[in-house]
Amino acid sequence: MDGVSVNFTVNGREVTATVDPRTLLVHFLREHLKLTGTHIGCDTSQCGACTVHLDGKPAKSCALLAVQLEGAEVTTIEGIAGPDGMHPMQAAFKEHHGLQCGFCTPGMVMMGIDIANRHEAPDEATIRSELEGNLCRCTGYHNIVASIAAGASASRRREASG
Amino acid sequence: MYVGQAIRRREDERFLRGRGRFVEDITLDQPIAHAAFVRSPHAHAAVTRVDTAQAAAMPGVLAVLTGADWTAAGHGEAEGVWPVKDMSGAESRTAYRPLICVDGVIRCVGEIVAMVVAEDRHQALDAAEAVEVTYEEKPANTVTARALDPDTPLVHPGFGTNEVMVTEHGLKAETEAALANAHHVTEVVVPTNRVTAASMEPRAYLGHYDRVNDRYTVWTTNQAPHIVRRYFTKSLHIPEHKLRVIAPDVGGGFGMKLYHYPEEGLVLWGAIVCDRPVRWVGTRSECLLGDTHARDHYTVGRMGFDENGKILGVKFETLAAFGAYESQWQASITNAYHFTMLSCAYDIPAIHTTVRAVYTNATPVDAYRGAGRPEAVYQVERMIENGAQEMGIDPLELRARNLIPPEKFPYQTALGISYDSGDPPALMEKTKALADYDALRDEQAKLRAEGQWMGIGISAFFDMAGAGPVKMMNDLGAKVGCYDVASVRVHPDGRITVFAGSHSHGQGHETTWSQIAADRLGCDIDHIDLVEGDTDRVPMGIGTWGSRSLSTAGMAVYTAADRVVAKAKRLAAHMMECAPEDLDLADGEFTVKGTDRKLSFAAVANASYHSGDRPPDLEIGLEETSFFDPADCTYPSAIHLCVVMVDPETCAVTLRNYWAVDDVGTVINPMVLHGQVHGGLVQGIGQALMEECAYDAESGQYLSGTFMDYAIPHAEDVPSFGLDAHFTRALGNPLGAKGAGESGTIGAPACICNGVTDALWHLGVRQITQPMTPRKIWRAIEDAKRASH
Numbered sequence: 001m002d003g004v005s006v007n008f009t010v011n012g013r014e015v016t017a018t019v020d021p022r023t024l025l026v027h028f029l030r031e032h033l034k035l036t037g038t039h040i041g042c043d044t045s046q047c048g049a050c051t052v053h054l055d056g057k058p059a060k061s062c063a064l065l066a067v068q069l070e071g072a073e074v075t076t077i078e079g080i081a082g083p084d085g086m087h088p089m090q091a092a093f094k095e096h097h098g099l100q101c102g103f104c105t106p107g108m109v110m111m112g113i114d115i116a117n118r119h120e121a122p123d124e125a126t127i128r129s130e131l132e133g134n135l136c137r138c139t140g141y142h143n144i145v146a147s148i149a150a151g152a153s154a155s156r157r158r159e160a161s162g
Numbered sequence: 163m164y165v166g167q168a169i170r171r172r173e174d175e176r177f178l179r180g181r182g183r184f185v186e187d188i189t190l191d192q193p194i195a196h197a198a199f200v201r202s203p204h205a206h207a208a209v210t211r212v213d214t215a216q217a218a219a220m221p222g223v224l225a226v227l228t229g230a231d232w233t234a235a236g237h238g239e240a241e242g243v244w245p246v247k248d249m250s251g252a253e254s255r256t257a258y259r260p261l262i263c264v265d266g267v268i269r270c271v272g273e274i275v276a277m278v279v280a281e282d283r284h285q286a287l288d289a290a291e292a293v294e295v296t297y298e299e300k301p302a303n304t305v306t307a308r309a310l311d312p313d314t315p316l317v318h319p320g321f322g323t324n325e326v327m328v329t330e331h332g333l334k335a336e337t338e339a340a341l342a343n344a345h346h347v348t349e350v351v352v353p354t355n356r357v358t359a360a361s362m363e364p365r366a367y368l369g370h371y372d373r374v375n376d377r378y379t380v381w382t383t384n385q386a387p388h389i390v391r392r393y394f395t396k397s398l399h400i401p402e403h404k405l406r407v408i409a410p411d412v413g414g415g416f417g418m419k420l421y422h423y424p425e426e427g428l429v430l431w432g433a434i435v436c437d438r439p440v441r442w443v444g445t446r447s448e449c450l451l452g453d454t455h456a457r458d459h460y461t462v463g464r465m466g467f468d469e470n471g472k473i474l475g476v477k478f479e480t481l482a483a484f485g486a487y488e489s490q491w492q493a494s495i496t497n498a499y500h501f502t503m504l505s506c507a508y509d510i511p512a513i514h515t516t517v518r519a520v521y522t523n524a525t526p527v528d529a530y531r532g533a534g535r536p537e538a539v540y541q542v543e544r545m546i547e548n549g550a551q552e553m554g555i556d557p558l559e560l561r562a563r564n565l566i567p568p569e570k571f572p573y574q575t576a577l578g579i580s581y582d583s584g585d586p587p588a589l590m591e592k593t594k595a596l597a598d599y600d601a602l603r604d605e606q607a608k609l610r611a612e613g614q615w616m617g618i619g620i621s622a623f624f625d626m627a628g629a630g631p632v633k634m635m636n637d638l639g640a641k642v643g644c645y646d647v648a649s650v651r652v653h654p655d656g657r658i659t660v661f662a663g664s665h666s667h668g669q670g671h672e673t674t675w676s677q678i679a680a681d682r683l684g685c686d687i688d689h690i691d692l693v694e695g696d697t698d699r700v701p702m703g704i705g706t707w708g709s710r711s712l713s714t715a716g717m718a719v720y721t722a723a724d725r726v727v728a729k730a731k732r733l734a735a736h737m738m739e740c741a742p743e744d745l746d747l748a749d750g751e752f753t754v755k756g757t758d759r760k761l762s763f764a765a766v767a768n769a770s771y772h773s774g775d776r777p778p779d780l781e782i783g784l785e786e787t788s789f790f791d792p793a794d795c796t797y798p799s800a801i802h803l804c805v806v807m808v809d810p811e812t813c814a815v816t817l818r819n820y821w822a823v824d825d826v827g828t829v830i831n832p833m834v835l836h837g838q839v840h841g842g843l844v845q846g847i848g849q850a851l852m853e854e855c856a857y858d859a860e861s862g863q864y865l866s867g868t869f870m871d872y873a874i875p876h877a878e879d880v881p882s883f884g885l886d887a888h889f890t891r892a893l894g895n896p897l898g899a900k901g902a903g904e905s906g907t908i909g910a911p912a913c914i915c916n917g918v919t920d921a922l923w924h925l926g927v928r929q930i931t932q933p934m935t936p937r938k939i940w941r942a943i944e945d946a947k948r949a950s951h
Contacts, residue, residue: 022284036187037180039413041362042446046869049362077180090178094170097833100668100841102177103363103413109178124882131877135869137362137414138668140840140906141877 008069010035011079019066026050028066029076037077037106041135048134051107052076058114060133077106080113088158089113089151098147100138107134108144116152124149164677164687168833172687173672182411185366185381186443194368195224197432197442198286199425200276200293201451202268205302205523205862206315209266209275213294217278220292222285224436227428228276229264237261237431240422241396243389246327246493246519247639254327257318259487259526261397261424268297269317269486270523271857271864272451274424279432279440302523302862306483307353307460309520317486317521326484326519331501332577337514340475344466348549354537354911355932356458356483356855357848359530360874361667363413364444365423365453369430373437378405380430385415385665386705389642391697393422393490398431409695412667416845417529418453419667420707421490425452447867455855456530458483459500459537465545471553471560475512478504478541482519482527489526498638499626499708500534505575506542507586507622507799508564513576523862525855531845532625532907533708539623543912544919544929547620551923557916558599558803561622562590572893581624581797582893584825589888590622592823593801596886602805610924615808616818619917620801621909627709627901628796628894645791646714647702650679650722652730652784654771656750656764658683660722661693663703664715669838669903671711674830675719678897682723684747685763701787709798709901712830717895718790725786733784734766736777794894796901800824802843802909806917813936813943815851815918821884822909827892827900835902836885842906843883848875849907850914852933873933926950 003018010033017032029035029052040062041049050062053075061074080087089112092098099105108131115122115130122130127145136144176182202209214226239258246254262274276293280286301315308314309324317324341347361383368381378400384390387407394400394407412419425442432440444452460481466474482496501515550560565586566573573581593599599618606616629635630644647663660679664671672692680687693699704714731742734752738745738761746753752761769776770784805819822839829835852873856865866872891898911932918934919927926946930938 020284027283030186034189035180036184037182039184039363040186040443041364041413042869044446044868044870047362047446077178081179086175086178093178094174097171097837099171099174099177100670100837101361101363101414102173102182102411102668103184103361105177105182106180128877135362135874135876137360137416137845137874138841139837140842140844140883141875141880142840142882143837145877145882 004067006067006070008071009073011075021065021067023066024062025064025066025069026061029061035076035078039103039106041104046135047104048107048111049104051110051134053110058111077109088154089116092151092154093147096143096147096150098139098144104134104136108136112148112151115148116155119152122149122152164680165830167831169673169677169831171670171673172676173670184363184411184413185368185383188368188381188410190370190439192439194439194441195279195281195436196283196286197429197440198278198290199274200290200295202271202273202275202297204268204297204299205271205304206300207268207297208300209263209268209295210298211296212276214276217289217292220285220289222281223289224279224281224438225432226276226278226289226293227432227435229262232262233264237398238396240393240490242488243490243642244494244640246488247497255318255321256488259424259489261427270525271862272525277428277432279436304522304524304857304862305859306458306481306520306522309481309522310518317523324521326488326521329496329501329517332514333512334514336512337475337477340512341464341466341477344474345469346467346549346553347464348545348552349464350544350548350929352461352463352541352544352929353931354457354459354540355849356455357853358450358453358455358855359416359418360450360872361414361416361418364446364449365419365425366443367426367429368439368441369433370439371434376404378430379408380405380426381408381410382426383412383419384409385420385667385707387665387695387697388663388703389705390422397422397427406698409665415667416531417533417707420705421454421528446869450867450872451525451864454489454528455485455525456527457537458527461541463541463545465549467549467553471550471555471563473508473510473564476510476542476545478515480515480517482517483524484519484521485524485526486521487526489528491529492527493639494529495534500538502577502579502626503535503538503624504542504577506539507566507624509566509570510576524857529707531842532904535625535904535908536846536911539621539908540912540915543621543916547916547919548928558594558620561620562587565590565622579626582794583890584624584797584799585888585890586622586799589799589801589823589825592886592888593803593821596823596884597803597821613810615810615921617806617808617917617921619804619806619913619915619920621912621916622801623799623909625709625798625904625908626795627798627904628713628792629708629710630714630792631794632791634795642704644704645789646704646718647787647789648715648718648722649701649785649787650719650726652726652767654768656767658685658690659693660690660719661700662715662719663700664711665695665706669706669711670834674834675716677830678716678719679723682720683727685750709903712899712901713792713796713892713895713897714790716899717792717897718788720897721788721790722786725788726784729786730763730766730784732780733770733776734761737761737766737769792894796827796892796894798824798826798900798902798905800905800909802913804913804917806914806921808918808921808939813939815934817847817881817914820881822905823886823888824902824905825888825890826902827889828898829889830899838902839885839906840883842904843910844875844880846907846910847880847914850911850932850934854933
């Protein structure tokens with residue numbers, strides 16, 4: 001293998017590594033950085049379990065090569081909680097039973113945060129439509145939709161008070 | 163009291179923070195090698211040559227293993243946990259799914275021909291591509307309905323037929339007579355589509371062999387680790403005490419992760435051969451192909467009614483797909499869970515069913531959430547719906563006339579099963595009110611006049627859940643004892659660890675089992691931890707499947723906790739110089755009744771381990787284990803009602819409303835209960851509208867290998883749900899709990915199909931095969947138009 005050097009930021013920390021050029025971002029996060037919260041559920045970018053934030057926008061880390069990330073800022077599920085506890089979106093998923101097995105959950109939370117970032121007060125139809133890239137097999141989505149609506153509301157309150 | 167409260171889940175935070183620990187996340191001291199599999203691209207073929215030389219020489223490759231190596235090593239097969247039993251006493255034609263092709267014949271796409279073990283994933287995949295296999299293709303059949311046709315190729319020619327076995331149940335003569343004397347007979351041909359669980363976490367296994375200590379460990383995406391351990395004694399001949407099976411966090415199972423799969427055995431074999439830990443993580447394509455498939459019945463049914471719409475008798479003839487091999491728990495469907503549920507929620511005097519199980523060149527079929535009951539309910543409910551429509555009786559009214567009245571419980575069905583408790587008419591009243599049924603019918607008439615196609619679907623059913631008792635399940639064919647186990651260990655500081663033989667892969671046992679234990683032990687829920695999924699830590703277990711864990715493992719927690727309390731009371735009474743009967747336990751303290759004398763539970767726990775001052779016949783320590791064998795199965799029931807809109811332009815179905823009213827007996831945590839119902843509903847909706855494991859009928863090639871081709875519902879495809887409940891206590895366990903895991907998948911396909919049929923009845927449509935895609939609906943409408951001309 002001829003390695004390729006890449007430098008980028010993950011959860012606020014600089015990362016420098018030499019990787020096999022065919023290494024996917026999701027494998028780099030999981031295997032090199034041991035950030036195993038980002039999951040692989042489908043290999044073909046339908047399920048969204050691998051969703052991370054790339055320069056502040058959601059991206060499927062199974063559809064990116066690590067070497068494409070030069071200079072980028074990546075945030076994973078491990079990087080969103082604050083020192084005082086979980087992110088409001090994480091807390092909303094717990095409060096509203098938005099997860100069962102927990103496998104799709106990191107991707108759902110990362111997508112939920114993005115929905116909250118882009119919509120003032122997302123209604124049910126908006127949330128369902130926005131989740132077109134995320135699959136869940138346990139919850140039937142009912143409580144995920146409720147969680148994201150509540151998480152968006154709580155995030156706004158936090159911004160307003162912060 | 164914690165039981166009955168919507169306690170937020172104690173397991174959530176680790177998943178929400180990305181700290182879940184799934185099989186793919188496990189790290190070990192030694193570097194982990196990777197396995198990749200060479201799979202047959204053909205549905206039926208002879209393997210004439212396997213050349214591994216080039217692959218074996220590739221960089222990083224540790225081993226390339228084939229069926230010949232497996233045979234040379236003397237390894238076995240994944241024997242049946244619930245093997246088929248022919249009711250006639252004739253030998254059933256069993257051929258278990260091989261772990262790797264050992265006889266040179268491929269019988270379905272995806273069968274494993276060779277395994278490559280290499281240092282990393284890419285090396286393993288590269289080398290797997292370099293394994294040269296020559297196949298001689300043979301004609302294949304993947305269509306269940308064709309399996310017994312005279313010109314259909316035989317999957318196992320040695321048997322001389324594709325028929326695995328025949329089962330018959332119920333009252334044959336009475337049913338024939340009822341149909342002969344009926345005022346009206348409805349006949350429907352109802353194929354149940356082949357689907358698969360598609361858990362979001364792909365199957366994954368990690369095998370490790372500690373040669374020095376002669377100990378084996380397998381980390382597995384499995385719902386029943388002790389059962390896996392049992393079947394390693396058959397595949398790799400490893401004694402149970404030498405093998406530790408760990409099922410850590412598992413990302414959904416739905417029955418599909420219950421089996422000792424080929425890759426699970428092969429990965430540990432690879433670890434033994436290479437003297438290295440070996441892991442395989444399935445790709446989604448490998449999983450959609452190799453995970454067990456489900457349903458795939460082809461049924462012809464006839465139902466007879468009297469002039470008032472009362473059902474007199476019903477007869478079913480079913481071809482049930484096994485796929486290419488008999489999967490481990492297959493006969494839990496064929497011999498237990500399908501035929502028993504054919505009375506649904508109805509008082510039907512005569513029922514007769516014949517099931518012919520058949521081999522096809524397709525992936526083996528096994529239990530998936532509902533396992534036989536979705537098929538049964540679909541088969542019954544489709545006939546009731548068509549019967550009501552044909553007789554011009556309101557479909558809800560016709561059902562109401564046939565529901566089992568509460569005074570008939572315990573209700574003995576025509577199939578010999580006794581439902582312990584329930585009140586279907588009360589469920590129907592609640593459903594009717596929740597949905598505002600009469601208003602819906604008015605709206606339907608108004609919309610139809612405007613050219614809009616609205617349909618109302620209903621299904622009403624019972625579920626057989628909570629397996630055991632051991633004896634009953636043995637009689638139905640189970641080779642494993644259907645009890646479950648829990649140990650309650652009180653530590654010297656009074657804090658508690660509960661060990662349970664169930665396995666939570668989304669169900670929330672860390673919360674619900676702790677709710678039960680905390681109430682029994684009179685302690686704070688935060689003083690309890692739960693351990694599951696590790697055969698070295700949990701004494702024994704039968705695992706989580708068939709909506710059984712609450713009424714078996716949950717009851718074992720309850721029973722073991724009560725035994726702990728009884729023992730602790732004896733010691734506390736000794737310490738407080740009173741009688742054990744004089745003591746109450748609440749809020750972590752023993753109190754002498756009618757006094758203010760108190761002693762903390764923690765002080766008693768400490769004394770139980772560290773004080774010599776105890777009753778002479780009281781053993782040291784405070785830990786109890788219960789092997790709980792329930793007195794009966796449980797029989798949850800439910801009624802579902804939905805509204806569908808079919809677009810006259812595109813023929814697309816929109817599921818506008820969905821209501822479900824459940825009787826699950828005692829509820830431990832209503833939040834968790836609703837989550838279970840929601841999830842099941844959407845899987846059932848998927849079966850009705852979108853999902854199908856499709857094969858090319860000519861080549862036997864599998865067509866549903868990615869989530870682009872196998873359509874599981876997205877958030878936008880389903881509505882929010884309206885749920886209600888009406889509870890009657892289960893009589894077979896002291897908790898009164900019935901189980902709640904499968905209601906959604908059992909009732910939804912029938913409910914939605916009835917709704918679509920109702921929407922299109924006026925166009926002459928009588929039956930649409932699931933999944934009801936726009937193309938199939940358009941075709942059904944066109945066929946109806948042609949038939950009427």
